[in-house]
Amino acid sequence: MEFIGNFIIVLGSMIIMTGLVRKLADIIGNQLDFYGVLQQAWYKVKKK
Numbered sequence: 001m002e003f004i005g006n007f008i009i010v011l012g013s014m015i016i017m018t019g020l021v022r023k024l025a026d027i028i029g030n031q032l033d034f035y036g037v038l039q040q041a042w043y044k045v046k047k048k
Contacts, residue, residue: 029035
């Protein structure tokens with residue numbers, strides 16, 4: 001029973017975290033082209 005309770009807590013916190021990350025990504029994406037910045041950073045990393 002304790003295991004199920006802990007599992008639900010972990011699952012809930014994971015869902016909340018992904019929700020927060022998505023909201024943050026949306027906010028950043030609205031302010032600037034998030035994917036464009038990611039691609040630029042990715043190219044810089046790949047060049048090194």
